[in-house]
Amino acid sequence: MIQAAARGKRLTLEHVSKRFTREGQDAVAAVDNVSLSVEPGELMTLLGPSGCGKTTTLRMIAGFEQPDAGRISIGGDDVTRLMVYRRGIGFVFQNYALFPHLTVFENVAYGLRVRGLPAAAIRTRVGQVLELVGLPGYERRFPNQLSGGEQQRVAVARAVVVEPQLLLFDEPLSNLDAKLRVQMRAELSRLQRQLAITTVYVTHDQEEAMALSDRIAVMRQGRVAQIGTAEELYRSPRSAFVAQFIGRVNLVASRVLAITGGRLAVALWDGSLSVPGADGYVVGQRLSLVLRPESLTLLPESAKAAEGEIVVPGIVRGRTFLGEKVEYLVEVAGALLHATSYDPTRRGVEPVGARVGIMCDAAAVRLLAADS
Amino acid sequence: MRRDPVVAPAVLLVWGAVALFVLYPLGRLLILTFWDGGPSLDAVRRLGGDWTHRVALVNSLVLAALVGIAGTALGLAAALLAVRANMSRWAVRALDAVILLPLISPPFTAAIALIFALGPRGLISYHVFGLTKVNIYGLWGTLLSETLTYFPIAYLTLKAVLANVDPNLEDSAFSLGARRWRVFRTITLPLATPGVANAFLLVSAASLADFATPLILGGTRFPVLPTQAFLQITGLYDTRGGAALCFLLLVPALAVFAGQRWVTERRGGSFVTITGKVGAATRVKSLSPAAVAGLGAVCGLVVVLVLVCYAVIFAASIVRGLGADNSLSLAHYAHVFSGGLRAVRDTLIVAVICMPVGGLFAVVLGFLVSRTQFPGRRALEFAAMLNYALPGTIVGIAYLVAFNDPPLALTGTAFILVVCYVFRYSLAGTRATSAVLAQIDPSIEEASASLGARRDTTFRRVVLPLVRPALLAGMTVLFIRAMTAISATIFLVSLQWSLVTVRILEGITNLELGQASAFSVLVIVLVYVAVVVASLAMRRLNAGSFGQAGTLLGG
Numbered sequence: 061m062i063q064a065a066a067r068g069k070r071l072t073l074e075h076v077s078k079r080f081t082r083e084g085q086d087a088v089a090a091v092d093n094v095s096l097s098v099e100p101g102e103l104m105t106l107l108g109p110s111g112c113g114k115t116t117t118l119r120m121i122a123g124f125e126q127p128d129a130g131r132i133s134i135g136g137d138d139v140t141r142l143m144v145y146r147r148g149i150g151f152v153f154q155n156y157a158l159f160p161h162l163t164v165f166e167n168v169a170y171g172l173r174v175r176g177l178p179a180a181a182i183r184t185r186v187g188q189v190l191e192l193v194g195l196p197g198y199e200r201r202f203p204n205q206l207s208g209g210e211q212q213r214v215a216v217a218r219a220v221v222v223e224p225q226l227l228l229f230d231e232p233l234s235n236l237d238a239k240l241r242v243q244m245r246a247e248l249s250r251l252q253r254q255l256a257i258t259t260v261y262v263t264h265d266q267e268e269a270m271a272l273s274d275r276i277a278v279m280r281q282g283r284v285a286q287i288g289t290a291e292e293l294y295r296s297p298r299s300a301f302v303a304q305f306i307g308r309v310n311l312v313a314s315r316v317l318a319i320t321g322g323r324l325a326v327a328l329w330d331g332s333l334s335v336p337g338a339d340g341y342v343v344g345q346r347l348s349l350v351l352r353p354e355s356l357t358l359l360p361e362s363a364k365a366a367e368g369e370i371v372v373p374g375i376v377r378g379r380t381f382l383g384e385k386v387e388y389l390v391e392v393a394g395a396l397l398h399a400t401s402y403d404p405t406r407r408g409v410e411p412v413g414a415r416v417g418i419m420c421d422a423a424a425v426r427l428l429a430a431d432s
Numbered sequence: 433m434r435r436d437p438v439v440a441p442a443v444l445l446v447w448g449a450v451a452l453f454v455l456y457p458l459g460r461l462l463i464l465t466f467w468d469g470g471p472s473l474d475a476v477r478r479l480g481g482d483w484t485h486r487v488a489l490v491n492s493l494v495l496a497a498l499v500g501i502a503g504t505a506l507g508l509a510a511a512l513l514a515v516r517a518n519m520s521r522w523a524v525r526a527l528d529a530v531i532l533l534p535l536i537s538p539p540f541t542a543a544i545a546l547i548f549a550l551g552p553r554g555l556i557s558y559h560v561f562g563l564t565k566v567n568i569y570g571l572w573g574t575l576l577s578e579t580l581t582y583f584p585i586a587y588l589t590l591k592a593v594l595a596n597v598d599p600n601l602e603d604s605a606f607s608l609g610a611r612r613w614r615v616f617r618t619i620t621l622p623l624a625t626p627g628v629a630n631a632f633l634l635v636s637a638a639s640l641a642d643f644a645t646p647l648i649l650g651g652t653r654f655p656v657l658p659t660q661a662f663l664q665i666t667g668l669y670d671t672r673g674g675a676a677l678c679f680l681l682l683v684p685a686l687a688v689f690a691g692q693r694w695v696t697e698r699r700g701g702s703f704v705t706i707t708g709k710v711g712a713a714t715r716v717k718s719l720s721p722a723a724v725a726g727l728g729a730v731c732g733l734v735v736v737l738v739l740v741c742y743a744v745i746f747a748a749s750i751v752r753g754l755g756a757d758n759s760l761s762l763a764h765y766a767h768v769f770s771g772g773l774r775a776v777r778d779t780l781i782v783a784v785i786c787m788p789v790g791g792l793f794a795v796v797l798g799f800l801v802s803r804t805q806f807p808g809r810r811a812l813e814f815a816a817m818l819n820y821a822l823p824g825t826i827v828g829i830a831y832l833v834a835f836n837d838p839p840l841a842l843t844g845t846a847f848i849l850v851v852c853y854v855f856r857y858s859l860a861g862t863r864a865t866s867a868v869l870a871q872i873d874p875s876i877e878e879a880s881a882s883l884g885a886r887r888d889t890t891f892r893r894v895v896l897p898l899v900r901p902a903l904l905a906g907m908t909v910l911f912i913r914a915m916t917a918i919s920a921t922i923f924l925v926s927l928q929w930s931l932v933t934v935r936i937l938e939g940i941t942n943l944e945l946g947q948a949s950a951f952s953v954l955v956i957v958l959v960y961v962a963v964v965v966a967s968l969a970m971r972r973l974n975a976g977s978f979g980q981a982g983t984l985l986g987g
Contacts, residue, residue: 124878144881151882157875161897170893171883222883 068101068258069135069225071121076130078116090116091127092282101256103249105269107305108279114262115230117279121260122228123147134225145174147226150219150257154231156211158203164190164214165199171222189221192251209240216248220255227252229261233268245271266306270294278302294352300428303350310351310397311428316341326427329372329393331365333422348428355424356399358388358410359417368422376414386410392418438887439804446797447808450815453855457834458818461826464675464833475676488655489680492640495574495656496684500636502579506734507586507631508624513727514587515594516620516719530735533742535584536959538916538933538952539644542577544945545741546649548748553755555744569651577645580738582638586631593627594620612720626695633692640685641823643919648940657681658825658919665829665923675833678826689821742956748949764950772935772951779932780958782849783914790854791861791907795899798865799891803874820859824919827856832923844926852920857913861906868902869895901973908966915959 076094079087091113098104106114119125121132123144132140139147158167165186172182190196193213203211212232219227232248233241249272252259263269269276270290278285278293278301286293286302297303300311317332318325324341325332328349358376365371377396378389386409388399399418401407410416465475479485510531514524534542549556550568557568567573597620605615643658650656657677665674719727748754752761768776800806801813819827831852835842842848876898880890896903918933925934932951939948 122878122882124881143886144878145884145886147882148884149882151879153875153879155873155875157873157879159876159879159894159898160872161894170880170885174880174883174885174889218879218883228882 068256070100071098071226071258071260072096072131072133073117073121074131074133076117076120076127076132078113078120078125078127089282091120093130094279094282094284095130096277096284096287098258098260099274100258102274103252103259103261103272105261105263105273105276106279107263107266107269107276108285109305110264112279113282114264114279118228118230118260118262121226122149122151148222148224150222150224150227152212152215152219152227152229152232154234156203156215156232156235158211158214158218160203162202163199164195164201164203164206167203167214168218168221170218175222185221186217189217192220192254193217194247208236209244212236212244213247216251220251220257224257227255227257227259229259229263231263232261233263234265241268248272270306276306278305280305296426297350297428300348303426303428308353308398308400310353310356312349312351312395312397314347314349316343316345316347319343324427326425328370328420328425331370331372333370333420333425334368335422335425335427337427345429350426350428351397351420352424353387353398353400354402355421356390356397357419357421358390358399358401359419361415361417363417363419365419369419370422371417371419374416374418376410376412376416379410379412381409390416390418438891439800439806442796443800443804443806443812446793446800446816447812449793450812450855453851454815454819457827457830458822460834461675461678461830464672465679475672476679478673479676479680484655485660485677485680488657488660488677491571491650491654492656492658492681493684495571495578495646496636496640496688498575499578499582499639500632502575503583503635503639504586504590504628504632506579506583506730507588507635508590508628509727510583510587510731510734511590511594512719513724513731514591517724517727527731527735530738531584531587532963533738533956534581536912536916536956536963537581538936538955539581539642539918540648540933540936540940540948541745541952541956542580542741543645543648544748544940544948544952545744546573546577547945548744548754549740555755556740569649570654573649574646574654574656577649578639578642580734580741581642581645582635583734585634585638589631589634590624590627593624593630597623612723616719629695630692633688633695637685637688637692637821640681640688641825641919643823643825643922644937647937658823661825661829662922665832671829671833674829678829681823682826685821685823685826745949745952745956748946749953751946753946754949764946767947768950768954772932772947775930775932775935776954778846778929779915782846782853782929782931783911785846785850786853786857786910786914787907789850790858790910791903793854794858794861794906795865795896795903797858798862798869798899798902799895801862802866802869803877803895816855816862817859819855820857824856824917824921827852828920828923831920843924844928846929848924849921849929849931852924853910853914853917856920857910857917858906860909861902864902864905865899868899872898901970904966904970904973908962911962912959915955915962 073094073096076091077089078091079089081087094113094117096104106117108114116125120127123139123142127140130140131138134147159170162170168186168189169182172185177185186199187196190198193216195210195213195217198206198210198214203214206214212235215232229248233244236244245268252272261269261272273290275287275289276293277287280301286298288296290306293302293306297306303309303311312328314327316324317327319341323334323336325334326347326349327333359371361373363371372392374390374392374397376388377391380387381404385400385402386404388401388410390397390399397418466472468474510527513519514527519527546568548554550573551557552567554568568576601623602615602619605619610618641658643662646654646656647659647662650659657680661674661677661681664670664677744754749764750760750762751758752763797812797816801809831848832843834840835848842851876894877890880894881887885893916933918931918937921931922934922937925931932955936948936951936955939945939951
């Protein structure tokens with residue numbers, strides 16, 4: 061059986077940059093001074109919108125592209141100028157890139173044959189790895205005889221059978237339907253933990269990233285915007301971009317009204333809210349308040365605010381009933397806010413046009429400098 | 433992937449071969465024309481003084497334009513019928529089979545058949561209609577023969593283009609209230625326009641380069657450039673004059689070639705890319721029943737004419753003297769399988785050697801050009817295409833000039849024949865390779881590299897198996913061309929190595945038309961068998977798990 065040995069190596073990128081030149085245009089920085097480190101056995105996701113440089117970064121780690129500047133090392137060895145085929149990686153492509161002229165067995169065996177393993181060893185290893193991905197008995201089929209999910213598993217089997225130092229995924233689930241995507245996500249996660257191979261995973265789907273990753277690197281315009289666990293990124297985004305990319309959010313313009321005893325009084329709608337953490341702020345400074353939809357509560361119009369809360373009147377302008385929750389669009393002070401209410405069966409559903417009170421809890425509010 | 437240790441030597445090897453067997457002979461040809469102890473225009477100027485040569489230039493251009501128009505019109509009619517008339521599968525296949533006959537026949541077939549059918553004592557003109565003043569020699573006979581021979585090129589081109597015009601586009605025009613003729617005029621035809629222009633240029637180029645037809649049907653009253661160049665060299669032993677005539681031919685040939693490249697590259701040959709994925713299959717309704725009937729009548733006539741030609745050739749091969757002594761006789765075949773057997777054997781040997789050599793060359797070139805980056809890639813692509821694009825007469829004379837004397841005295845050897853075919857007819861394989869590779873995502877090769885395979889291993893284990901259909905197509909075209917070519921190789925044959933097509937030409941010039949017909953029938957049968965075998969093999973390959981290589985004879 062393939063063992064969860066300490067096969068994972070640390071991957072580091074130091075100041076890696078890549079520019080692309082299109083004909084008749086100026087060079088565009090696809091990846092701009094990216095530095096990050098993936099610990100042995102860790103799964104890090106590169107998350108970002110299309111064109112943010114995540115795939116280019118992944119392809120440079122693999123060696124399909126050469127960085128213009130910077131250094132990439134695997135397990136302490138500089139691999140920046142090493143050809144792909146010497147890096148000892150496993151790569152799972154978005155379209156799986158299975159060899160259409162080879163059977164499942166030969167596809168998985170390919171890397172082992174290239175390495176010159178004896179036939180008996182190849183047979184054993186391929187059998188084990190097909191077992192691992194849940195495809196025993198598929199050896200003699202051709203890729204075009206497999207479903208999308210099965211092709212996906214073969215692609216993974218082919219990448220891990222060579223016992224790579226580094227496993228790289230390029231949006232591997234984007235060609236699967238929604239249900240299968242969730243199922244494969246769980247399987248990939250289990251497999252990666254079992255094999256303990258250092259893994260870099262590229263996706264634009266934040267839910268996928270949150271479900272799979274030990275840590276997430278959110279990328280934007282060729283740069284790393286923030287690195288952290290899913291929880292850190294959700295709770296403490298350091299920029300409006302990260303706040304908006306991870307989960308849904310209301311960003312409300314605000315400013316510092318007063319600083320007293322380690323607490324800030326910040327403007328919210330017509331009132332003032334007291335939040336902890338005064339360091340580095342000055343009175344009058346402009347801010348954005350990060351209000352997650354689930355921390356806004358719909359109350360009757362007449363509800364009064366308790367200590368540390370604020371309640372404003374609003375009008376329901378839209379709602380989406382999703383079973384376990386209702387997503388409201390509420391107009392407050394001329395702006396539309398997202399508010400999510402859970403367990404509608406018990407709490408009831410407000411109709412469109414209803415006048416409500418919106419309650420915001422100070423403990424759920426995060427601050428962002430206005431220009432971030 | 434830039435610093436790959438395998439690509440550079442492969443590029444150097446291909447460049448070296450192209451330089452030696454394409455650029456060097458053409459260079460020698462130009463030097464012979466323009467260098468006489470110093471730069472000189474004498475050779476070209478002398479041509480102007482000769483009435484025949486001046487007329488030959490005009491004739492060549494007029495003929496090319498007329499054949500282009502007639503061939504494209506016929507090809508368009510047949511293509512519309514095949515793609516837009518809801519014909520049954522087997523009917524289209526039958527139409528294909530008949531129309532493709534001229535493409536795989538030896539070059540004189542239509543000409544001989546027309547002499548038999550429409551000559552002074554022709555089977556149709558004299559024996560059926562009792563006409564005595566029909567003259568098949570000259571412009572009209574050459575035009576008819578070349579149109580019959582080359583309209584299949586237009587048919588293939590336009591069929592592909594029309595098949596790519598999404599019928600849903602026509603449907604949406606119908607839904608907006610347009611009637612059939614309007615839909616055809618405003619949607620179908622404009623979408624096919626680049627294809628029509630391309631077909632016209634391809635057919636014109638074929639006519640401009642055609643040497644065999646005018647040699648037989650042109651006679652002295654209708655000289656054209658390729659025949660004049662041939663006669664200048666073989667009749668007058670004036671290589672310099674022949675080279676100068678070649679230059680005269682080179683200019684319009686390159687112009688047509690450049691025009692064709694411009695048309696296909698500017699518009700991508702068609703507008704298919706705009707619509708992307710072809711929508712759900714819909715019944716085509718853009719042709720009215722009357723239009724279908726009209727097209728059917730025209731195409732039916734052409735099909736009958738083609739079939740008559742082949743029936744005549746076959747008849748001529750099995751009677752003593754068609755039209756004069758119609759008694760059955762196998763004398764002509766007896767000759768083919770005794771005195772002529774040597775030429776048959778030589779031709780087969782050369783053709784069979786060409787297939788793997790040229791096929792591999794085509795695939796490697798196609799791979800290098802479409803999947804790797806190196807300085808001078810576009811230049812190599814262009815240079816490798818030159819021998820294909822230029823009329824065979826030019827290539828033949830250039831080879832004669834370059835390889836007749838030491839250090840490279842190669843004319844008359846089997847080697848030079850193989851080289852000539854490989855560099856002239858590999859393009860189909862190269863294009864097929866590019867087409868197949870275009871359907872294979874580059875990530876397939878990256879997957880191989882990520883699993884530890886070097887570029888050469890990837891080529892051998894992944895690319896080569898995937899382009900097998902292209903390799904097969906390329907090798908089939910090489911076989912067909914090697915069996916049927918004459919224009920370039922007539923300058924390169926010798927007593928040691930002769931070819932069937934040369935024997936056919938000798939038969940015609942010695943007025944042994946029966947023998948020529950028997951040779952022709954043999955070539956047609958051999959080539960047809962090869963095409964059928966290749967098609968079956970192709971179907972098996974395409975039925976496998978990977979992309980199609982396109983049509984066997986495309987390009």
